[in-house]
Amino acid sequence: MPRRRKAEARKRTKPPGIREIAETLGISIGTVDRALHDRPGINKATRTRVLELAQTVGYRPNLAARFLSSRKQCRVGVNLPREIASFFDLVRDGILDVAQSFESSGVRVVYRSYPRLGQGEIEALEEALDDDIDGLVIAPGRPEHLAPLMRRAMRQGVPVVCVNTDAPGIEHLATVSVDAAASGSLVGELMGRFLGGNGRVVVVTGQLSTVDHRQKLDGFRKELGERWPGLGIAAVVEAHDDEREAYEKCRQVLASTPDVAGVYVSTANSIPVMRALDDQRMSGRLTAITTDLFPALAPLIESGKVAATIYQRPWVQGQIAFQAIYKFLVQRVTPPPVNKLSPHVVMRSNLKLFLERMRPDATGSPGRAGPRPETRAARSGSVATFADEIG
Amino acid sequence: MPRRRKAEARKRTKPPGIREIAETLGISIGTVDRALHDRPGINKATRTRVLELAQTVGYRPNLAARFLSSRKQCRVGVNLPREIASFFDLVRDGILDVAQSFESSGVRVVYRSYPRLGQGEIEALEEALDDDIDGLVIAPGRPEHLAPLMRRAMRQGVPVVCVNTDAPGIEHLATVSVDAAASGSLVGELMGRFLGGNGRVVVVTGQLSTVDHRQKLDGFRKELGERWPGLGIAAVVEAHDDEREAYEKCRQVLASTPDVAGVYVSTANSIPVMRALDDQRMSGRLTAITTDLFPALAPLIESGKVAATIYQRPWVQGQIAFQAIYKFLVQRVTPPPVNKLSPHVVMRSNLKLFLERMRPDATGSPGRAGPRPETRAARSGSVATFADEIG
C-alpha cells in the first residue's frame, strides 16, 4: 500500500500554467494571455498554436490567481419581490449563502426589492440593467411584460436566471423552478390515496393564464384522468392571489357543492380557503392539500386540517440560481436552460424539520460572523451552506 | 438612483489585509502572520496587539491569496462501501461535485472503497489514517467497532464526518443523515392516510441494534400510537439486510398473519419483500412503503405495488458532508455536529424526477469536461452542482 511520506508528499505537482505554455512555445506569457482571452493584437497563427498547446497539455486557469490579480469584481444583481416574504426571503437567503461561500472569488450581490410579484419588477429590472451589472437573478411575475427588457439584457451581455418559473418565451440564461406539472400530479396521487380513490375535489389556483398555475392544474387533472377514475374535479377557482377573492369564491363553491371530499390549493393563498372551510364546518372532514409553507400554515398542518403541503424549496431555488450565474460568469460554464426541482411533501410528521429552517436566525452563514481570530474555530449556530438546503 | 460610472466603479475598495495591520502597528507582515496563525517565536504582547487590531478592523484573510501562496494541498479522504452502489455511488458523486467546485482552493479527494457496509471499513479507515490525510468522510457500518480508530483520528487531528448515520457514541466532527425518527413517523402518517386509519402493518427492518433502524421503527410506532389508534403493527421482521432472510421471514409472517393491510420496509432490502408479497398474491391489495430508490424499485412504484418510497438523498448527504469538512479545514468553521436531512417522499407521479438524476451519465460535473479554450463557453449536458441535489 502506497503510504506517502510525510513532508514533501503534500506539495502538489503543479498543473501546467500559462508560463509553461509560453516557455515551450518560446513566447511570452503576455502573448499566451492574449490568445487565451481572445484579446486584440495577436497574430492569428500564434493564437492557434497557443490554443492548441493549451488544449493538449490540459491547461486550466488558476482561479485563485486570476481573482487575486484582476482587481475587478463580479457584481450579480438579485431582484426579488418583498411579498410573499416567506418565500422570497428564503430565495434571497439561499442566494446569499452560496454567494458567501464564493466570496473568495470576488462575487458581490447587489440586491433590489419591489413590493410584490409583478408590481415594480419592470422598474427594478431597468434599474439593475442601468447599474452595470454582470449577471442577474430575477423572479418574473409577468414574463410577457419583461420581454423587451430581457432582450436588452441579452444585448448588453448580461445573463439572467429566472427563479420560481420556467418563464417560457422570454430570453434568459436559465430558469429554476419546481416542476409544476409533477407538483400537480403529485397532489393528484396523494389525493387519490388519501381519499381511497373516491370523491370530488375543488382546486383553488391563482390565474390560469399564468403558466405555472396552468401546469399544476393540468398535472393534477392528468393524474386524476389517467389513474383515479373515481376522483373528479368539482370546481376550479381562480383567486388571483387575493385573500378576499379566495375566501368569497370558496364559500360560494362549497355551499353550492355539498359533496366535496378534497381541496387542492395550488398557490400560497391557502389561508382564506381554509377559513372558508372552517366557516362551513368542513375543515375536519375534507382532505386539504396546499402549496408552500409559512408560519400561519403550521398550526393547520399540526391539527390535521391540512393533510399535506407542497413545499417549493425557495432556499434551494436561490442556491441553484446563483450557482448557475456564478459558474457562467466565473468559470464560463453554461448551465442547463431549465432546472426543475422536485417538490417536497410536508406533512405533520416532518413539519418541524422544515420549520426549523425558517426561523429568522437560521440563516446559516457562519462566514458572516465577522472578524475573528482565525485560529479560533467558530461553531456556527446553524447549519452550513448545503445543509440548509432541506428548508 | 445611484447609477455607478462604468469603468472605475467595479474595482473593489480593498478590505484590510495583513499589510495594513503591519503598517498601523509599525511591525512587519511576517510578525502579523505569526500572530494570526499562532506560530512560534513571537512576543506574547505583540501577538495580542495584532489580534486585537485584526479584530477591530475586521480582518478577513484573502483565501485566494492564501491558496496561491501556500503550496500545500488539502487532502480529504473518502471511505465508502461499494455496496449498496445505488446509494453510495451517489454519495460519492455528491462529494466529488462539491470538491470539484472548490478545486480552486486546492482540495483533493482521496477515495477508498471496501466491499460492503461494515465489511472492510476498519482496514480502510486505518489505511486512510496512515495516509497523512487532512480530513475524512466515512459511512460507518458498525460505529462501535470503529471507536478506537476514531479516537486515533481525533488524536492525529484529523476531523471525520460520518454520513448516513448519526453515529452517536463515537468521536467525530459531524454526522450527516436523514432524520430517521422523522422518516419513521412520516411513513406512519402516510400509512395512516393511505389506509384510511385502519389496519395492521408489517415492518421489515435490518437489525434493531443498529441505531438508525431502531429510530425508524420507534418513529413509526410513535406516530401510530399517538395519532392512529386504528393502526397497529402486526409484526416486526429483522432481515439483517439479507435478501434470502427477508424473503423467507416475510413469507412466513404473511402466511400466518392474514389480515395485513400494509408493509413498511425501512431499509433498502425491499425487493425480496415485494417478491414475497407477490408470491402470496397480496402485492396488489397491500399498501407497501419502502425506503431508498434504485432501478429495480422503479417498476414496482410505476405499477403501484409500492405506494411510496422514502428517499434518503445520498447525493445531498455527500455534498453536505464534504462541505462540512471543507469549511472546517479551509475556513476554520466548525459545522453543526448533527445534520439531519428531511427525507423525500417518492411516488409514481414524481418518480421520474428522481430517476433522471440516477442515470450514470448525469453526474453533473461540467467542470470535469477537461481542457478547453476558456473563451468558448461549454453547455454542460446536465445540471450544475446544487441542481443535482434533488436526486
Next chain:
DNA sequence: TTGAAAGCGATACCAC
C-alpha cells in the same frame, strides 16, 4: 523575537 524578500499564477500595463 523580528524584518525583509522571494515566490504563487494570473492580469494589466508599459515599451518596443
Next chain:
DNA sequence: GTGGTATCGCTTTCAA
C-alpha cells in the same frame, strides 16, 4: 504584434 514587468495578499524562508 509581442515581450517584459509590476501587482494582487498571502505563506515561507532566511537573515538579523
